Amino acid sequence: MTGTAGTHEAEVLCPFCGEPFTIVVDTSVDEQTYIEDCYVCCRPIQFTIICEEDELISIDTGRG
Numbered sequence: 698m699t700g701t702a703g704t705h706e707a708e709v710l711c712p713f714c715g716e717p718f719t720i721v722v723d724t725s726v727d728e729q730t731y732i733e734d735c736y737v738c739c740r741p742i743q744f745t746i747i748c749e750e751d752e753l754i755s756i757d758t759g760r761g
């Protein structure tokens with residue numbers, strides 16, 4: 698467990714360029730989907746993040 702209460706840092710890979718980077722997840726939300734541009738290749742990554750009782754369960758990255 699890293700980060701402060703309610704957040705969790707996770708390393709993910711960009712599905713376009715394969716570059717690893719760290720995102721901060723709000724673990725107080727059970728399920729969230731959002732799109733954020735990769736800071737390396739600037740293409741839109743779709744994140745699907747599942748949490749349960751402030752625990753990070755899974756992160757999916759897709760080509761939004």
Ligand SMILES: [Zn+2]
Pocket residue numbers: 711712713714715716735736737738739740
């Ligand atoms: Zn990228």
